Amino acid sequence: MPPLQRYRKRRKAQEPNKNELKVARGEAETRHRTQAGTLRERFPHVTRLELDLRMVTPAGATLQQEHRLIQGGAPLLLDIPCQGGCGNGLFLLTQVVEEMLPVRQELREGMGLCQGISYADPKALCNTKLIYRIEASYSPTSSQS
Ligand SMILES: [Zn+2]
Numbered sequence: 001m002p003p004l005q006r007y008r009k010r011r012k013a014q015e016p017n018k019n020e021l022k023v024a025r026g027e028a029e030t031r032h033r034t035q036a037g038t039l040r041e042r043f044p045h046v047t048r049l050e051l052d053l054r055m056v057t058p059a060g061a062t063l064q065q066e067h068r069l070i071q072g073g074a075p076l077l078l079d080i081p082c083q084g085g086c087g088n089g090l091f092l093l094t095q096v097v098e099e100m101l102p103v104r105q106e107l108r109e110g111m112g113l114c115q116g117i118s119y120a121d122p123k124a125l126c127n128t129k130l131i132y133r134i135e136a137s138y139s140p141t142s143s144q145s
Contacts (some may be wrong), residue, residue, distance in 0.1 A: 017035050035092075040072045043101045045072070045139050048072030051093070052133040063128065084128025091130040100137060109133045 003065070049070040055063040063083040078097055082089030091112045100108050108123060114126040 020115055030142060031036060034075050037072045039076050042076055045104075046101055047139050048087075049097065049137075050135040051078070053080060053093075054131045055080075056129045058127045058129070065094035066134050080130060082114045082116055082126060082128050082130075083105045083119055084114055084116075084126045085118050086114060086128070087119060088124050088131075089114035089116030089128065091132075093132060096132070097134060097136075100134065104138050105136065106138075107133070107135050 008031040015126070039049060050070075051066075051068040051070070053064070053066045053068070055065075057063060070078075076094060078093040080091040080093055082091065091114070093112075096108060096110070099105075110132055112132070114128040114130070116126040116128075118124040118126050
């Protein structure tokens with residue numbers, strides 16, 4: 001066996017964890033803002049959206065706790081800036097909502113981990129957590145018969 005063979009590692013496709021949120025930089029937020037419509041414009045069958053959010057440091061301290069209610073004409077801007085040690089992380093909760101609303105999912109819980117670069121150590125990731133619970137209410141489906 002030639003020794004070089006050993007270095008041909010097979011690259012495993014990284015499967016993203018469904019519960020993990022993507023985190024982007026500030027520019028993405030600007031892009032999202034300009035594209036964001038209101039809840040009613042984008043998902044007319046959704047009557048209300050309730051979010052429970054908790055942001056937690058890697059050590060477990062709560063940075064932010066928030067309850068949000070979004071209805072009708074409110075803009076669908078759900079990307080949450082990271083309050084941890086990175087300054088530019090963004091939890092892309094809009095994407096989660098965009099996945100659940102078209103299929104009338106009523107409840108979704110999960111967690112995102114900030115992939116921003118830590119201020120304190122440029123070699124480390126921020127790793128601030130966002131724990132979320134999203135509840136959606138839908139208007140009744142039109143008659144089925
Ligand atoms: Zn962060």
